[in-house]
Amino acid sequence: MFAVEVRELTKKYKGKTAVEGISLQIREGELFSLLGVNGAGKTTTVKMLCCLTEADGGEAFVMGKSCSREKEAVKELIGISPQETSVAEKLTVRENLQLIAEISGFDKDKCTARVEQIISQLGLDEVAGSLAKTLSGGWKRKLSIAMSLISEPKVLFLDEPTLGLDVLARRELWRVIEGLKGRVTVILTTHYMEEAEQLSDCIAVMVSGRIKALGTLSELEALTGKTGLENAFVAIAEGSV
Amino acid sequence: MNRTLAFSRRCFKEMLRDPLSYIFCLGFPLVMLVIMTLVDRSIPPGGPSVFHIEKLTPAVAVFGQTFVMLFTALTVSNDRAGAFLTRLYATPMTGRDFTLGYLLPMLGISFLQSVVTFAAGFIISLILGTPLNAGGLLLSLIVLLPSALMFTAIGFIFGTLFNEKTAPPLSSIIISLGSFLGGIWFDAEATGGVMLTLCKCLPFFYCTKAARSAAVLDLSAGGFFLPLLIVTVCAAALTLLGSAVFSRRMKAQ
Numbered sequence: 202m203f204a205v206e207v208r209e210l211t212k213k214y215k216g217k218t219a220v221e222g223i224s225l226q227i228r229e230g231e232l233f234s235l236l237g238v239n240g241a242g243k244t245t246t247v248k249m250l251c252c253l254t255e256a257d258g259g260e261a262f263v264m265g266k267s268c269s270r271e272k273e274a275v276k277e278l279i280g281i282s283p284q285e286t287s288v289a290e291k292l293t294v295r296e297n298l299q300l301i302a303e304i305s306g307f308d309k310d311k312c313t314a315r316v317e318q319i320i321s322q323l324g325l326d327e328v329a330g331s332l333a334k335t336l337s338g339g340w341k342r343k344l345s346i347a348m349s350l351i352s353e354p355k356v357l358f359l360d361e362p363t364l365g366l367d368v369l370a371r372r373e374l375w376r377v378i379e380g381l382k383g384r385v386t387v388i389l390t391t392h393y394m395e396e397a398e399q400l401s402d403c404i405a406v407m408v409s410g411r412i413k414a415l416g417t418l419s420e421l422e423a424l425t426g427k428t429g430l431e432n433a434f435v436a437i438a439e440g441s442v
Numbered sequence: 443m444n445r446t447l448a449f450s451r452r453c454f455k456e457m458l459r460d461p462l463s464y465i466f467c468l469g470f471p472l473v474m475l476v477i478m479t480l481v482d483r484s485i486p487p488g489g490p491s492v493f494h495i496e497k498l499t500p501a502v503a504v505f506g507q508t509f510v511m512l513f514t515a516l517t518v519s520n521d522r523a524g525a526f527l528t529r530l531y532a533t534p535m536t537g538r539d540f541t542l543g544y545l546l547p548m549l550g551i552s553f554l555q556s557v558v559t560f561a562a563g564f565i566i567s568l569i570l571g572t573p574l575n576a577g578g579l580l581l582s583l584i585v586l587l588p589s590a591l592m593f594t595a596i597g598f599i600f601g602t603l604f605n606e607k608t609a610p611p612l613s614s615i616i617i618s619l620g621s622f623l624g625g626i627w628f629d630a631e632a633t634g635g636v637m638l639t640l641c642k643c644l645p646f647f648y649c650t651k652a653a654r655s656a657a658v659l660d661l662s663a664g665g666f667f668l669p670l671l672i673v674t675v676c677a678a679a680l681t682l683l684g685s686a687v688f689s690r691r692m693k694a695q
Contacts, residue, residue, distance in 0.1 A: 255693070289452055300449075300451075332459075
């Protein structure tokens with residue numbers, strides 16, 4: 202069974218096609234990057250897989266559960282760290298984590314244990330008692346990822362997790378994401394090519410709502426005849442392939 | 443239910459940590475109570491009785507609820523503006539969980555606000571030498587719950603339908619309508635004609651009437667039970683509408 206399976210998935214907004222008949226399969230434990238320029242359809246695809254928006258055509262499955270017919274089951278299997286800041290600003294780091302743990306349906310003891318485990322795992326100890334609104338961008342992103350992990354998801358969606366972060370904060374988040382490989386299936390959308398290059402097992406390049414290329418870095422390089430993901434990406438996005 | 447309670451706790455905590463909630467939900471009604479008492483003391487004998495403490499206290503409690511409505515609209519629209527709700531939409535939380543999660547803490551705040559308003563009204567009445575009926579105040583506290591739910595549901599609907607820039611001004615319109623057509627600051631029943639008909643077409647009038655009747659233990663059908671029934675039906679209808687609207691918005695992401 203694939204962790205994520207997508208067949209001919211399509212989404213239209215007011216007649217404009219945002220995602221057009223994409224198909225892909227993601228293996229369990231894999232880190233899969235979805236690349237594309239702005240408006241390529243990455244976030245829409247993630248939203249459909251997270252049951253946040255209805256597809257207009259095709260089918261998507263997360264751990265074998267249908268995103269259109271078994272939404273509640275899918276939602277129990279996934280975690281999401283959205284593109285924008287998605288924390289409760291007037292709660293502390295610990296309270297934010299506690300909230301998501303409780304919403305995930307854990308009992309009191311498991312909530313407490315899980316919160317402390319995640320705080321320790323992601324190195325949030327020094328800010329655990331701080332209100333989220335007082336955190337820097339890097340800490341907020343880290344908290345956002347921690348919140349998406351606390352429910353012990355099988356599939357984790359990270360929508361541009363390092364957007365706007367300085368290089369040190371970005372590298373630290375990379376370490377966190379790399380630590381998830383093999384344990385959690387991660388679907389990452391990003392504009393940073395070095396990020397995808399560093400972290401991904403498999404990469405899909407979306408252009409105008411379609412998947413133009415799909416494979417490992419070396420496969421994309423072989424396909425385009427270019428060296429490095431950035432060059433390969435540009436060749437694919439510009440339609441040279 | 444656990445999800446609802448977890449989300450309620452979050453809303454309650456966030457509200458308690460927002461200084462605006464104290465100013466709008468507690469400070470402002472108390473200030474109005476004191477000011478209007480001073481106005482009442484300045485009116486010569488035989489003038490309008492609407493600012494007498496036994497009529498003013500329950501009316502100010504209703505007025506306070508309109509600010510909880512504004513605060514609810516602000517909270518929900520602000521949450522919708524960020525990605526925090528997007529994260530929660532991807533959890534098994536349902537539209538009903540969100541609706542109750544927002545409404546329950548606001549009802550708690552509203553109840554607390556009424557307790558503080560009545561306590562202040564009672565102290566003022568003792569100072570004035572015309573003590574309020576304690577039993578009436580307790581009954582009024584209970585009678586105010588449906589109107590608290592009604593105003594909170596209106597705020598919830600505004601916060602769900604409109605953004606953080608539009609929802610507060612719309613709530614302010616309801617505050618004005620509620621104040622004037624609800625007979626908070628004047629005796630609506632003494633006006634008659636089109637004005638009274640207009641007042642009777644909106645639920646705000648019945649909120650004030652039921653609370654005032656309860657405060658003086660007037661348990662007549664026309665003064666107490668009918669207004670209470672109207673407010674309760676409106677509160678239930680608006681809550682269901684709010685839940686339906688929110689669920690629809692969730693799906694329309």
